[in-house]
Amino acid sequence: MVAPPDNDVIWARSLHHSYNGSPGLSGVSLGVRDGEVLAVTGRRGCGKTTLLNCLSGQLVPQQGEVWFNSVPVHTMGPRLREQLRRDRFGWIAAEPQLVPELSTWENAALPLLLRGVSHRAAKKAATEWLERLDIGPLARKRPHTLLQSQRQRISVARALTGSPSVIFADEPTATLHHTERTQLLRTLTTAARSHGITVVLATHDAEVAALADRVVGMLDGRRVTNVSLPAASDTEGRSACSLSV
């Protein structure tokens, strides 16, 4: 076992993972530096989500190593990985994934409440972040009364409230329209940079990836430097149609 470099907050080596035989990741190595915004780009189904799941300890890779701050994650038990996610990581998904029974501020304060922080302190931290993300007035509303973009901001606030070391954002803007998309991403990256939080951002959108410090491309479960595929010839489609199926 090789110890990871010191300046990497997350370090992964030759990750392999398949879902019941269907390939997910086939040999991805990656280092994430402290405080950077790293974009993982690639088309749908190229293994971005699987990679993020492995890095954040939700999934144990079948082969390969994941290290967080020089601590091996791939050898941890489920309980330790749970605690790691609770204490050190934040997660933003494509869907806001809010708890419908809780109000806006309670949703944002959930990571702190789960850590056992007092009600008052959790509320204070959550309200501060909600105000910074311009959704302070909505603090007492339930998610079902809000717009999708507002819900996604709550999800961002929830990830930030726990003051994590790393935030994993898996296509955080997939369900949003263009204007809301840029605004949400700028807010996230600005907040992360000003608080020294590392962000691993999975996206298929080159425009989104442009906001990152560094971009890692993926194709069919492998890390690649050039994502573009050879252009298909014009007649291929037509000849495929002539096949009898």
Added chain:
Amino acid sequence: MLALRLTRGSHPLVLMRRLLLAAASAGVGFLLLCTLGYASGHPAHASSSVLRLLWCAVPLAATVQFAVAVARTDPSTRPRPGLFASGLGPARLALLAAISTAVSTTLGSMVALLVFLHLRGDLTGLPFDGGAAEFLGAGTPLPLAAALTLLALVPLTASAAGGLALRSRPVAPTDAQEAEDDLAPAPAPTGLPWGVALTAAGLAVEAYASRGSAGNPFPLPGRLDSTPAAVLAGWTLTAIGLAMAGPGLTHLCGRLLQAVRPGAVRLLAGRVLMDEASRIGRPLGIVCAVLSGVIAASVLWTGGPRPFGPLTALGAVLVLGCTTATLLTTALEARQARARTAGTLLRLGAPASALRTAAILRALVLLVVFVPLTWAIAELAALPLTG
């Protein structure tokens, strides 16, 4: 055919729920056939036979309630956006549920017929041949049409109720719509005042009716020769009141649980209880009513020469079993409905033990509120009759 194929591939727990439903249906079918046997054996006691038939309505209602709960939790009738796209919408899903309910309940009815004929002595070759021949009216021919009508009663009512229950359930056409529907909270229950009023009125009617001597007999077959009809009416009112008050009380429990600076576990437990109140509250109220009835009855009839007959016992077991199973199945339905939220919480790193603790806390609070309530209602119901 699709319903049968789906049944074949389903999980053992799902099959067990269906077997329980079949058992309940068999029990009710057996009771109905016994009534028929009694009626054909005692043509002179027509009113007594009608009374027996009417008493069968109580286990029948409990079985139908259980059938609806089973149909609602059945994974094969769960709305799936992929199947919606290929035309398996609410109407077809309701049909599917009705067919699978009909299959299990008809199986039960068949078993009931076989056991009945066997105990009468019409089928031979097994132990207990004709074990209760006289009791079940052996010797008189059984009218075929009547037997079939009675046996079809449970499958028909249960599958119709199951189908209708699923028909009225909203089906989300897409994943996005489903996520949106999951966010919308259930409306807060409003039946608490009515429930309390009805319960109080029922207890009052009962106390008033049992003031005089026991007149107007409305006997339970086997025993309870002198229960006045008004007392039964009072009990019925109390039971309806409890079923109506159940959701409101559950909501109140949830509200109390999450009050005053809650931590994560108390917050989640309380809010979920508030949200699930309308789903879980009604079966809980019904179980509460049935239990209080059983307690009151056992207080009344202890010390008698022969407390109750075997058929009354079977009916009581059926009603108790079905209502309890309905409550448990509904709790399972609530859990299925919250699977998405549970996944979210686990992804955030919520310990699985926290989710379990929240569930245990909910159950405890409900027990703390509903057990004394059941006991108090039972005592109040029995008080005028014993005094």
